[in-house]
Amino acid sequence: MIDVRVQSSVFDVGEEQRYLLAGRCDIGAVVTFTGLVRDVNERPDVQALSLEHYPGMTEAALRDIAEQATSRWPLEGVRIVHRVGRLSPSDPIVMVMVASAHRRAAFDACDFLMDHLKTRAPFWKKEHTASGTYWVSARDSDVRAADRWEEA
Amino acid sequence: MSLTHLNARGEAHMVDVGDKAETQREAVASGRIVMRPDTLALLAEGGLPKGDVLATARIAGIQAAKRTHELIPLCHALLLSKVSVDFRLDEAASCVHVESRCRLAGRTGVEMEALTAVSVACLTLYDMCKAVDKDMTIDGVCLEHKTGGKSGEWHRAAEEVPATREASETPPVGVAAIRVKFLAELRERLDTEEVEVPVASLKSLDVASLKAALEARDSRFAALSAARILCAVDHAMAHDDTTLREGDEVAFFPPVTGG
Structure with a gap:
């Protein structure tokens, strides 16, 4: 039901969806978010990105976020793949795939998962540009995005 | 048992190998460089600032084997018939294993050449990766086996795998x-x-x-x-x-x- 992976190799969204749906006839909606490396971020000439994580905690944090989503929405499956190591612009970096009987739960849960992944999973990006290498700063907008899910 | 590089007076000297029979000789040496997992991942993906690390380290090892006599005082200059340097990336132990194989038909062994190739390949790996990881350690450099010559065939007795850095910490x-x-x-x-x-x-x-x-x-x-x-x-x-x-x-x- 919940599958989380951290890997350096590329992933294939089609293949991930086939695994998620194998033998299932009760799923009516799959929503997938795929994050890609942009060549414009803090500086306009990003040549590469290296991603560091905290092995052990990363997997636990992703699983915890996925469990929160499944307790909040009626989900039939969650798959999260996050890449680490060195990536180039246009490379896929993260995939969050959510399956449910109906679309609304899948859309909302996918949004929730990404907001929390960005603020709670221990990944750090370093950008390599023609003018130097630096660690990417956290964004307040990401924190606000995650905060809006807080239940009153 | 005596040390052949010491003469009767205990002074260092180069052994005269002119009278020794030419035989096919081969030596294999190995070693490893332990690094952080993320350094190993960068190395695997070719993401290090100095470029293709393994290809450079391989050439460095081969060049070093050919010049062993310039580094080790009493070594003979040898016309090696083959030098290979191979790498194995080991995610579990977070290290790169280096193995070198040197061969020649001659009157003297090639274990120093194989050991030098491994050492210099490890040093080059360190140099290529040090921008991101200064904590790397080179260890376990040793002769694995040698064949040919008067002492014939020799193999290292199997031993326990050295502890990984995680364990030693x-x-x-x-x-x-x-x-x-x-x-x-x-x-x-x-x-x-x-x-x-x-x-x-x-x-x-x-x-x-x-x-x-x-x-x-x-x-x-x-x-x-x-x-x-x-x-x-x-x-x-x-x-x-x-x-x-x-x-x-x-x-x-x-x-x-x-x-």
Whole structure:
């Protein structure tokens, strides 16, 4: 039901969806978010990105976020793949795939998962540009995005 | 048993090999360089600033084998018929294994050439990766086997695999300690990857006391008290009041930026 992976190799969204749906006839909606490396971020000439994580905690944090989503929405499956190591612009970096009987739960849960992944999973990006290498700063907008899910 | 490079007076000398029979000789040496897992990942993906690390280290090893006689005082210059240097990336032990095989038809063995090739290949790996990891260690450089010559065939007796760096960093049994890791930008800023703090040096067993003990040890660690710095205890998010137990792994890191 919940599958989380951290890997350096590329992933294939089609293949991930086939695994998620194998033998299932009760799923009516799959929503997938795929994050890609942009060549414009803090500086306009990003040549590469290296991603560091905290092995052990990363997997636990992703699983915890996925469990929160499944307790909040009626989900039939969650798959999260996050890449680490060195990536180039246009490379896929993260995939969050959510399956449910109906679309609304899948859309909302996918949004929730990404907001929390960005603020709670221990990944750090370093950008390599023609003018130097630096660690990417956290964004307040990401924190606000995650905060809006807080239940009153 | 005597040392052939010492003469009757105990002085160093070069052995006269003119009368020795020419035989096919081969020697295999190995060694390894242990590095952080993320350094190994960068190496695997060709992401290091100096470029193709393994190809460069291979050429360095081969060149070094050919010039062994210039480095090791009493070695003969040999016309090697073959030098190979191979690498195996080992994620489990977080290291690169290096193996060199040298061969020639001649009157003297090629184990020094094989050992030199491994050593210089390891040194080149260090040089190529040191921008991102200065903590690498080169170890286990040894002769695996040699064939040919008067002493015939020799193989290293099987032995236990040397402990990985993770294992060797575990505190000795009986010394209660907290392992503290620093990650990403914080690791680079503090120029420290990991330290151990004896439980005995903590006023109380919580994160706030751990920060105080670290700061007492080195003022650089005052940076840990910045509001933006996050903390995890045994892989779960923690705060100043979180209780510690001996053997816990505590990590400090900047705000996360994944996704």
